[in-house]
Amino acid sequence: xxxxxxxxxxxxxxxxxxxxxxxxxxxxxxxxxxxxxxxxxxxxxxxxxxxxxxxxxxxxxxxxxxxxxxxxxxxxxxxxxxxxxxxxxxxxxxxxxxxxxxxxxxxxxxxxxxxxxxxxxxxxxxxxxxxxxxxxxxxxxxxxxxxxxxxxxxxxxxxxxxxxxxxxxxxxxxxxxxxxxxxxxxxxxxxxxxxxxxxxxxxxxxxxxxxxxxxxxxxxxxxxxxxxxxxxxxxxxxxxxxxxxxxxxxxxxxxxxxxxxxxxxxxxxxxxxxxxxxxxxxxxxxxxxxxxxxxxxxxxxxxxxxxxxxxxxxxxxxxxxxxxxxxxxxxxxxxxxxxxxxxxxxxxxxxxxxxxxxxxxxxxxxxxxxxxxxxxxxxxxxxxxxxxxxxxxxxxxxxxxxxxxxxxxxxxxxxxxxxxxxxxxxxxxxxxxxxxxxxxxxxxxxxxxxxxxxxxxxxxxxxxxxxxxxxxxxxxxxxxxxxxxxxxxxxxxxxxxxxxxxxxxxxxxxxxxxxxxxxxxxxxxxxxxxxxxxxxxxxxxxxxxxxxxxxxxxxxxxxxxxxxxxxxxxxxxxxxxxxxxxxxxxxxxxxxxxxxxxxxxxxxxxxxxxxxxxxxxxxxxxxxxxxxxxxxxxxxxxxxxxxxxxxxxxxxxxxxxxxxxxxxxxxxxxxxxxxxxxxxxxxxxxxxxxxxxxxxxxxxxxxxxxxxxxxxxxxxxxxxxxxxxxxxxxxxxxxxxxxxxxxxxxxxxxxxxxx
Numbered sequence: 197x198x199x200x201x202x203x204x205x206x207x208x209x210x211x212x213x214x215x216x217x218x219x220x221x222x223x224x225x226x227x228x229x230x231x232x233x234x235x236x237x238x239x240x241x242x243x244x245x246x247x248x249x250x251x252x253x254x255x256x257x258x259x260x261x262x263x264x265x266x267x268x269x270x271x272x273x274x275x276x277x278x279x280x281x282x283x284x285x286x287x288x289x290x291x292x293x294x295x296x297x298x299x300x301x302x303x304x305x306x307x308x309x310x311x312x313x314x315x316x317x318x319x320x321x322x323x324x325x326x327x328x329x330x331x332x333x334x335x336x337x338x339x340x341x342x343x344x345x346x347x348x349x350x351x352x353x354x355x356x357x358x359x360x361x362x363x364x365x366x367x368x369x370x371x372x373x374x375x376x377x378x379x380x381x382x383x384x385x386x387x388x389x390x391x392x393x394x395x396x397x398x399x400x401x402x403x404x405x406x407x408x409x410x411x412x413x414x415x416x417x418x419x420x421x422x423x424x425x426x427x428x429x430x431x432x433x434x435x436x437x438x439x440x441x442x443x444x445x446x447x448x449x450x451x452x453x454x455x456x457x458x459x460x461x462x463x464x465x466x467x468x469x470x471x472x473x474x475x476x477x478x479x480x481x482x483x484x485x486x487x488x489x490x491x492x493x494x495x496x497x498x499x500x501x502x503x504x505x506x507x508x509x510x511x512x513x514x515x516x517x518x519x520x521x522x523x524x525x526x527x528x529x530x531x532x533x534x535x536x537x538x539x540x541x542x543x544x545x546x547x548x549x550x551x552x553x554x555x556x557x558x559x560x561x562x563x564x565x566x567x568x569x570x571x572x573x574x575x576x577x578x579x580x581x582x583x584x585x586x587x588x589x590x591x592x593x594x595x596x597x598x599x600x601x602x603x604x605x606x607x608x609x610x611x612x613x614x615x616x617x618x619x620x621x622x623x624x625x626x627x628x629x630x631x632x633x634x635x636x637x638x639x640x641x642x643x644x645x646x647x648x649x650x651x652x653x654x655x656x657x658x659x660x661x662x663x664x665x666x667x668x669x670x671x672x673x674x675x676x677x678x679x680x681x682x683x684x685x686x687x688x689x690x691x692x693x694x695x696x697x698x699x700x701x702x703x704x705x706x707x708x709x710x711x712x713x714x715x716x717x718x719x720x721x722x723x724x725x726x727x728x729x730x731x732x733x734x735x736x737x738x739x740x741x742x743x744x745x746x747x748x749x750x751x752x753x754x755x756x757x758x759x760x761x762x763x764x765x766x767x768x769x770x771x772x773x774x775x776x777x778x779x780x781x782x783x784x785x786x787x788x789x790x791x792x793x794x795x796x797x798x799x800x801x802x803x804x805x806x807x808x809x810x811x812x813x814x815x816x817x818x819x820x821x822x823x824x825x826x827x828x829x830x831x832x833x834x835x836x837x838x839x840x841x842x843x844x845x846x847x848x849x850x851x852x853x854x855x856x857x858x859x860x861x862x863x864x865x866x867x868x869x870x871x872x873x874x875x876x877x878x879x880x881x882x883x884x885x886x887x888x889x890x891x892x893x894x895x896x897x898x899x900x901x902x903x904x905x906x907x908x909x910x911x912x913x914x915x916x917x918x919x920x921x922x923x924x925x926x927x928x929x930x931x932x933x934x935x936x937x938x939x940x941x942x943x944x945x946x947x948x949x950x951x
Contacts, residue, residue: 243442258287270545281550291532291556321371327560340557362440374509381453404426563653565604567597575599596652612782633657654687724750740894762894771813776820801825811928
């Protein structure tokens with residue numbers, strides 16, 4: 197063989213052999229190592245800093261107290277960056293820190309004092325939960341921080357007296373942060389680097405906290421600023437060697453405030469600090485000038501707002517631990533906002549698998565703001581989040597959500613127009629199938645989150661969510677709001693939600709599809725014991741087509757709420773009541789088929805629903821459907837034990853005296869459904885296989901009920917994926933073959949779309 201050819205073959209072989217690297221991380225490693233199996237890194241962040249598309253990061257057993265901020269992602273579904281727990285090893289990434297220097301105050305109440313610098317620029321004990329559609333309880337302030345005892349969280353008290361002189365003996369915590377007076381700090385109109393142009397403070401690239409407010413000097417400024425709030429401004433032009441910045445500000449705060457100027461990120465290089473004195477009122481404006489490190493060119497700038505006493509002050513955390521010495525137990529406190537979350541958008545094709553991800557302190561995640569969580573994708577494409585345990589978030593567990601753009605949390609409550617504007621901005625920022633979404637969230641155990649298990653505003657589009665167990669969501673009732681459920685999605689275009697087990701979710705229930713779920717398919721899910729106002733499922737401001745098939749809904753409080761149109765119900769078991777909204781005059785978008793492109797806006801008259809081959813049990817009644825403003829369609833349904841059909845059910849089976857005796861039990865993590873069935877529910881002329889041809893098109897978007905890839909839909913399998921009788925499919929989610937009492941394991945079941 198010629199030497200040149202041999203060299204070329206060796207080069208090709210070596211490139212194929214070494215083009216993909218695996219980096220290792222271990223608690224006894226060192227970040228100066230090379231990341232090999234024998235010389236692992238100590239932190240996941242160190243491995244993330246050098247990983248390239250195609251690489252894998254394998255993390256070995258232990259607890260990692262860090263916030264992983266991946267600086268880059270993969271380039272394609274087959275060239276992704278994978279973060280994985282080593283096979284068979286327990287790996288925890290946590291947002292909390294262990295504390296063991298508690299001092300007794302009195303009885304079971306203890307305290308620990310930490311310098312505010314311990315928390316850096318994010319202190320969860322001064323970070324108050326707030327945002328669009330967040331409704332605190334009366335006279336309540338909720339912070340994103342928590343205290344944990346032996347792995348369980350304890351609740352925040354509203355005043356120290358609740359701990360010192362408690363009426364009960366429940367564990368509680370309360371924190372005092374020096375400098376956090378619970379008052380607004382200042383208003384800011386603009387800032388200006390020396391010899392450069394003014395930058396309007398009301399138009400940041402990202403807003404964390406604060407709001408745009410009217411300015412007495414004209415236009416808007418940024419106000420309602422609290423300690424720890426920040427603004428990001430991209431492409432701020434400093435010219436050449438700017439050595440000062442001028443601020444136009446107003447403050448009614450007696451103590452004034454501090455503004456930190458940082459480069460690149462919230463904890464980036466500190467350019468300087470400006471003291472803003474009390475100007476005598478919130479609209480009494482003055483100019484303040486401060487020196488900075490010489491800075492040139494266009495830069496990303498963060499303005500971080502603090503109280504003058506904060507930097508030198510302390511955070512004192514009081515906690516009541518009944519009959520426990522916390523220094524002899526595992527007590528942890530919150531420190532980090534997230535545990536796996538990119539600070540930049542468009543960090544694509546990342547896999548995260550096999551971890552315990554816990555104890556993060558993200559804030560409220562409405563659809564109109566950046567949506568942070570324990571783990572989140574932050575406006576990216578193609579993530580796989582699988583086989584993780586995700587738990588103990590003050591707000592959200594998993595986010596497939598929206599980016600921040602400076603208009604965060606500025607929506608007007610109860611109106612549609614501002615969020616429609618938000619959608620239009622998202623379209624300009626890449627909301628399309630080529631750029632955003634197409635995530636996979638599968639086989640995760642998600643629990644103990646007080647807002648949502650999974651949230652996603654638009655960034656969830658084209659995704660698959662399956663095989664997840666989601667429970668204990670908003671069960672502490674610490675606060676209220678309109679963005680709470682086991683899964684809460686806006687813009688769930690062509691999203692598939694299947695084979696999930698969703699239970700014990702409060703406020704607004706198990707699954708809430710809100711706005712623009714066009715083309716979504718929800719199938720083969722088990723819902724029960726969801727105690728929220730909407731029960732198992734809430735459809736809001738949807739125009740269809742949405743397919744809801746082969747689901748088991750067992751919450752006694754309520755099966756579903758419908759403030760929407762164009763939903764196709766097929767082969768579901770629905771044994772409870774529902775709410776049916778006649779008309780909502782808000783106008784929301786509908787889209788071209790399988791696209792995010794807006795085709796028009798429409799309000800929400802009731803109707804245009806399809807009901808085929810479902811089993812309904814009293815107290816269910818179709819009275820609301822009978823009053824629909826748009827025509828509905830029904831066939832092959834079964835009504836039991838007093839449930840009443842609609843006027844559209846011309847061929848339904850009604851067995852008013854038949855009790856299906858539905859019961860759900862649990863044994864060692866397995867859930868069993870007991871039900872009494874009757875083969876007389878089958879009528880050959882009634883039940884037909886449900887398909888695209890039968891369902892037709894949703895009236896408003898004129899879009900076909902079909903698979904998310906545009907192929908014809910046919911529901912020829914049941915909850916378990918078992919083939920249905922093609923001639924006379926059995927009504928309800930399960931294809932029974934005999935009458936009588938049946939006992940079946942309904943969770944866990946093998947996940948995977950069966951249709």
